[in-house]
Amino acid sequence: MFIVFFRTIIIYLIIIICIRIMGKRQLGELQPSEFVIAILISNIATLSIEDTDIPLLGAIVPIVTLMCSEVILSAVTLKNSKIQTAVTGNPVVVIHNGIIDQEEMRELRLSIEDLMSQLRINNVFDVRDVAWAIVETNGKLTVYQKFEARPVTAGMLSLPAQGQQNTPPMVLISDGVLLPKTLELCNLSPKWLENILSENSAALHDVFLMTCDPSAQYYLVKKEG
């Protein structure tokens, strides 16, 4: 049983390292090649963990080879659009100016229910409101609404930006631990933090959560008990 235990830990660590090397692309929506890699790696890992008859190298070699192939293939597809098209395919327009392209829908084997569900996920309930609906290479539907159906934005209303409204509040102290990077990003000094803490009669380790933004607005929650 210890054999399985140690093999599991080794395979787990190898997969974590491989996923880290493959990068964040792997963690979001999967492209076809990435989907294949994910399935293959999980199968190889399961087999080698369960079947102690297989040498550990018999699992490590294919997992690392798959990871390398994926990284190299993604680097090649960046440089060559033909290979990219062959590997990931092209986005497909399924609705243009409120008109559904039935031919493409048949080609994609996309049902009306699937399309309507994807539209609703994108907060669109009427097909006529859609300017463009595109099925991306990862299978997600991207919707661009017609102008008259789009939500009103501050830009449309020409509202003036007050202060640094493009920067959201960031965590400065998390459970008594100071995150100095936040001070740097918000252009605030340690002196400012000291003043705020003394104003609130709190030491660093007493703070459960403190957020701040570049306009020095802050929100502070002390630890309970």
Place this chain on the structure above:
Amino acid sequence: MKRVVLAYVLLIGMVGLSSWGLYVLGDCRSEMTKEIDGLLSASCSEDDSYCAERARLLTTKWIDTHRTLCRYVRHAQLDQVTLAMARLEPLAAYGEKGEFTAELMRCRILLDDIWDSELPLLRNIA
């Protein structure tokens, strides 16, 4: 870019590791085959106790080889050789010459088969 370089390095590493595995297997196989061939010719000319002693040494050598090879080869294939090896010493000691020779040949063929199945040839890949 660093990731791509690392991927190339690791890929070369995997090719190197596979080649090393093949080299170790080839080395072990030729050593064992040499021993088995020696024992096969000894079984015709030498007495039973000499053959039994050599069979015991061969089995001991195989146990060491098995330890090395199980890092590269599926254990089931190696276990078959181990089972055949385990029979050699008693067969030689109690004078079962025909069966002793047959088991030696079996070990040899199993080793050849392992080597053959690990070669990166189209017939093995397909």
